Amino acid sequence: MTTTPHPEAPPTASGFFGEARTGDLVALALAAVIASLVLSDWPVAIGTWLGNDIFVRYWPRLAEGLGVTLQLVAISIVLGGLLSLPLALARFRNRGFASTLAYGYVYFFRGTPLLAQTFLVYYGAGEFSDTLRGIGLWGFFKEAYWCVLLTFSLNTAAYQAEILAGAIRAVPRGQWEAAHALGLSKPVAFVKIILPQAFVTALRPYGNEVILMIKGSAVASVVTVFDLMGATRLAANRTFDEQVYLWAAVVYLLLVETIRRVWDLIERGLTRHLRRRA
Template structure:
């Protein structure tokens, strides 16, 4: 028999799927979501108000820009700050390891909201000493205060991500490079870091998403980010759709990012696939 004729054999039809309990529940729940989506669309269409849109769409956009700037910059600065912290965390000297342990414990153990208030209202209440130090211009501005709070916060989380990722690289990699006589910094940069980054990609991605979501609290300290603009619009119009639009924008950003990170992960791990 030739291979072609073997392929021609007609497969038996798929057994028709029975209406199991699971399937009924599943269809029910999916249709509930469908109804909710339909309800949302009907609500938004009925509440559609061109005047409202032309008045608040630009401010939503500028709020979105503020959110992106704040999160982007604090993630970047936090990444820089996380390097010495992660390094000191595993230092043999107690004087380096303890402070960085305390730092990480403090910023991971307390709410970002409390940290932001502590910096904005707490540190901000020491005006004259800050003026004497020439730092008042910084603490005067709510945006800078938020940037500082977010940077310090994300540095603690990023330090832990970095540390975990570097530790996940087997020590044989270090030893191998050592035996070739490579300097330690070069080993770290060329051998350990690329492997660590693969491990760290997903946690870093999650951290970006967490910061975007967490940044919504700056609205409370007079920064007009996306959430701040939403609250302002709501306090003027008392129209609930202001919050729904914000929800749609946030969801779209987070979903886009999540898919982007998954795509990058698939790409950089291509060589690991068998």
Template sequence: MIDIIHEYWQQLLWTDGYRFTGVAITLWLLIASVVMGGIMALFLSIARVSSNKFVAFPVWLFTYIFRGTPLYVQLLVFYSGMYTLEVVKGNMLLNEFFRSGLNCTILALTLNTCAYTTEIFAGAIRAVPHGEIEAARAYGFSSVKMYRCIILPSALRIALPAYSNEVILMLHSTALAFTATVPDLLKVARDINSATYEPFTAFGIAAVLYLAISFCLISLFRKAEKRWLQHVKPASTH
């Protein structure tokens, strides 16, 4: 094990000398998809709870499709399927985009987490106490100001525990990137296994690194919950 770590530690952590690999790529996939998916979900969740069916239904359909199909299938559709379409072949920008396994992986991860996060945020918006909304209306808040100052801050606090689980699940989902030839942590571990024929060591090291990243993420979310959810904890009795 020591020899493998000594020989492959750079590839496992950040580069093989020519490109970013391993943990660096895994973190990039996670951060890019979670940030873009989260921003999209923030707006889509508002549409999801709209009383206007023409606004809410397309968002419901989007979340239904991406939550109802495996992420692996979605990745294959983007990476292997889109490139075969004539509309993609005939468009230079689309052609270049879908030729990149990294682009296809980020797109699949982003849309997938966006669908789940939209439903998480939408549920949190519905859970905002009605009294807060009525108070905002009584003070003459416009719909935009009410969402910005009252509903969204409360909803994001409510959604935080569920959203932290979604981020951890997205970290696990990045392991599918190797199917699109993206040199993420699992792809490096598979390459080490092919070179050394020591699967327990290769995949064991990858598992430890995934655990380390998960530990850091969980710690960050616990700090966030302690800061923003302090008011919902039961008061201690003596």
């Protein structure tokens, strides 16, 4: 009986290619399962077979909710990403209005609960409905879905700006100097040399942000949006059966695990050139 000092010896020793391929397949299979949950109703057939009436009745609502959750997260991550770019740039100015504004923005959205922000936008907009109607924006703020989308985008923009700013800072100074030596102007150097490297550094934190957003998106249910959480609460309230929460838990875990694995896949693909051959 000998105990090894590192029982969790790295599994990569078994051969990189074999490893990677199974991992890729699992990621793709999980993504396919998630897609099938939204697009088809095979779980209902299983529910029928098991004789679970509540599941048969409410699964379609949950599946619809899952679709809403995916939409909310995907759109707000992209919109937030676009907004984060100017925010991150403004953070690099040492002083001035833009820099202070960006700092305040990031501080506010990272320092307050997403739920409070959602209430602020949703009920705040309701209070100013007449003004908003006057300037033609009420059509947007009228819908809880759009209010939530706006709040989520603003929120994730603050987090993404911090990620991006950190990643830009992490690009070695030598890269700037080399670009300068090659005669590239600062903006060109930034877009063509610095930003792509920063994105690679930022990939992992971006992945975490997507997962945090999926979890955070559950607060949409509090302002009448039937996302996965909203549909779950509806079903639980109507059936008085707590098992509904457990189905939702399984779906959320599946979703987060899928994102994690798919993200690993993307990261490996994008950093292929950086990997050393043994």
